[in-house]
Amino acid sequence: MAEFTTPTLKPYPEIPPIEIGVMAHSKPFKANPEHQQKIGFPGELVDNWEQVAVEKMGELVSKSRALRVFLDSCVKCGACTDKCHYFLGTADPNNMPVARQDLFRSVYRRYYTLAGKYLPWLVGARDMDQELLDQWYSYFHQCSQCRRCSVYCPYGIDTAEISMAAREIMDHIGVGQKYCNEIIGKAQTIGNNLGLPEKALLNTLEGLEEDIEDETGVAVRMPLDEKNADILLVTPSADFFAEPHVDGLIGYAKVFHQAGLSWTLSSHASEAANFGLFIGSHENMQNLALRVREAALELGVKRIVFGECGHAWRVAYSFLNTLAGPFDFLDQNYPVPQHICEVTYDLIQRNQLTLDKSANDDMVLTFHDSCNVSRGSRMGDMPGGQFIIPREIIKAVCNHFYDMPSDTIKEGTFCCGGGGGLLTDDLTELRVKGALPRMEALKQVVDQYGVTHMAAICAICKSQFSKVLPYYGFKMDQIVSVHQLVGNAIVLNREP
Ligand code: SF4
Ligand code: SF4
Numbered sequence: 001m002a003e004f005t006t007p008t009l010k011p012y013p014e015i016p017p018i019e020i021g022v023m024a025h026s027k028p029f030k031a032n033p034e035h036q037q038k039i040g041f042p043g044e045l046v047d048n049w050e051q052v053a054v055e056k057m058g059e060l061v062s063k064s065r066a067l068r069v070f071l072d073s074c075v076k077c078g079a080c081t082d083k084c085h086y087f088l089g090t091a092d093p094n095n096m097p098v099a100r101q102d103l104f105r106s107v108y109r110r111y112y113t114l115a116g117k118y119l120p121w122l123v124g125a126r127d128m129d130q131e132l133l134d135q136w137y138s139y140f141h142q143c144s145q146c147r148r149c150s151v152y153c154p155y156g157i158d159t160a161e162i163s164m165a166a167r168e169i170m171d172h173i174g175v176g177q178k179y180c181n182e183i184i185g186k187a188q189t190i191g192n193n194l195g196l197p198e199k200a201l202l203n204t205l206e207g208l209e210e211d212i213e214d215e216t217g218v219a220v221r222m223p224l225d226e227k228n229a230d231i232l233l234v235t236p237s238a239d240f241f242a243e244p245h246v247d248g249l250i251g252y253a254k255v256f257h258q259a260g261l262s263w264t265l266s267s268h269a270s271e272a273a274n275f276g277l278f279i280g281s282h283e284n285m286q287n288l289a290l291r292v293r294e295a296a297l298e299l300g301v302k303r304i305v306f307g308e309c310g311h312a313w314r315v316a317y318s319f320l321n322t323l324a325g326p327f328d329f330l331d332q333n334y335p336v337p338q339h340i341c342e343v344t345y346d347l348i349q350r351n352q353l354t355l356d357k358s359a360n361d362d363m364v365l366t367f368h369d370s371c372n373v374s375r376g377s378r379m380g381d382m383p384g385g386q387f388i389i390p391r392e393i394i395k396a397v398c399n400h401f402y403d404m405p406s407d408t409i410k411e412g413t414f415c416c417g418g419g420g421g422l423l424t425d426d427l428t429e430l431r432v433k434g435a436l437p438r439m440e441a442l443k444q445v446v447d448q449y450g451v452t453h454m455a456a457i458c459a460i461c462k463s464q465f466s467k468v469l470p471y472y473g474f475k476m477d478q479i480v481s482v483h484q485l486v487g488n489a490i491v492l493n494r495e496p
Pocket of ligand 1: 083085095143150160163
C-alpha cells in the first residue's frame with residue numbers, strides 16, 4: 001500500500017485545488033481466475049477484449065434506457081463536480097462525477113454515436129484501449145455508487161449506474177475485482193460473505209445467547225433454521241462476529257423477545273449483503289436473492305425482516321420482488337420485505353417495548369444516514385420514512401441526540417467512504433480520504449454539542465468507520481449500531 005497523508009479536518013468543507021492523476025495508482029487487487037470463473041466470468045483477460053468490451057457496452061445500453069439517457073444527456077454544467085466525497089478527499093479531477101462518467105461516455109460516443117464514429121476529436125470520443133482500461137479499473141473502483149452526485153445533477157444522471165456498467169463490462173472481459181468477486185462466490189456456495197459454515201454460525205449464536213443471559217439474567221433466544229417461525233431475519237454476516245455489529249444483533253433479538261415475536265435466522269440465507277449490486281451483475285444479484293426466497297419457503301415463515309445493512313436494504317426494498325418474487329406466500333399484512341427499524345419503530349409506537357433511555361446516558365449521539373437507504377430506498381409508509389424512523393428510534397432510546405449539518409445528512413448524506421464494494425484494505429488510502437467530508441461533519445457536532453458517538457444502520461458504514469475514525473483522531477468504538485442502543489435501553493425483566 002502506498003504511503004499517504006490523512007487529510008486535515010477543516011471547520012467547513014473546502015473544494016480542493018485539483019491535482020491531476022494523483023489517485024491513478026489506486027486500484028484494488030484483481031480477482032484470480034478461480035474467483036472469476038466461480039461466478040460466471042472469464043478467468044483472465046480475453047484475447048479480443050477490446051471488441052468484447054465494446055459489444056458488452058452496446059448490449060447494456062440497448063437493455064437499459066436509463067443508462068443511455070445518462071450517457072446522452074449530460075450538458076457539462078458542472079453542478080456535480082464538487083459533490084463527490086472522493087473528489088473532495090483526493091482532489092483528483094477524475095473523481096469528479098462528470099469526469100468519471102466521461103471515461104465511459106467517451107467509448108460510448110466512439111462506437112455508438114454518429115459524431116463519435118466520424119468526428120471523434122470533436123465530441124471527446126475515445127477508442128477502447130489499454131490506457132483507458134487502466135483508467136477504468138482505477139476510477140470505477142473510486143466510486144462507491146453512493147448516488148450523491150445524482151441529487152445535485154439537474155438531469156438526475158446517476159453515476160452509480162455508469163460505474164456498475166463499467167464493472168460489469170470489466171468482469172466480462174476477465175478483469176474483475178478480488179474483494180467483491182471472491183465474496184460473491186462465498187455467499188453463493190456457503191450462504192454468507194464470511195464463509196461461516198452452519199456449525200460455526202450455530203456456535204456463535206449459542207455463545208451470544210449465553211452472553212445475554214449472563215448480562216441480563218433473561219434467556220433470549222437466537223434461533224437458527226427453526227421451521228414455522230413467523231419471521232425470517234436476514235442480516236449482514238458482520239452481525240455474527242464483530243463489534244459494533246454484533247451488539248446490533250443482540251438488540252434485534254431483545255426486540256423480538258420482548259415483543260413475543262417468533263423468529264429465526266437461516267443458515268442457507270445467512271447474509272443480507274448482496275455484492276452482485278456492486279459489480280452490476282443481475283445474474284449474481286439474482287442468485288443471492290433467490291437464497292432468501294428458498295430459505296423463506298423451506299422454513300415456512302410468514303414475514304421476512306432485514307437487519308441493519310444499507311445496500312442490502314436497497315436490493316431488498318427496490319429489487320427483491322423482481323429478482324426472486326412473487327412473495328405471495330408471505331403474510332401480506334406486513335411489508336414484504338420489512339426493515340428491522342420498521343419493526344422496532346412500530347413496536348415503540350404501539351408501546352410494546354419497555355425502554356430506559358438513561359441506559360445510553362454515557363453517549364451523546366448523532367446519526368449517519370447510509371447512502372443506499374437514503375437515496376435508494378424508503379422505510380415506512382411516509383415520505384422520508386428512511387430518515388425519520390431511525391432518528392425516532394434513537395430519540396426513543398437515548399436522551400442526547402444531535403444531527404450533523406443539514407447538507408451532510410438525509411438525501412444529501414456523505415458516503416462513509418467504503419461503500420460500493422470498496423471496503424477492502426487494498427483501498428485504504430481511498431477509504432480514508434473519501435471519509436473526509438463525513439469526518440468534518442462529525443467534528444462539527446463533536447465540537448458544538450459534545451457528540452461522543454455516531455450511530456448507523458449499515459454494516460459497511462460501521463466497518464468503514466471503525467477503520468477510518470482513528471485516522472482522524474477519533475476512537476474506533478465511536479461508531480455504534482442503532483439496535484445496539486435499542487438493546488441497551490430495553491428493560492428485559494419487566495413486562496411492557
Ligand atoms: S455515485 Fe457517489 S462515489 Fe460515485 S461519483 Fe457520484 S458522488 Fe462520487
Ligand atoms: S451535474 Fe449532471 S449535467 Fe451537470 S455536469 Fe454533472 S452529470 Fe453533467
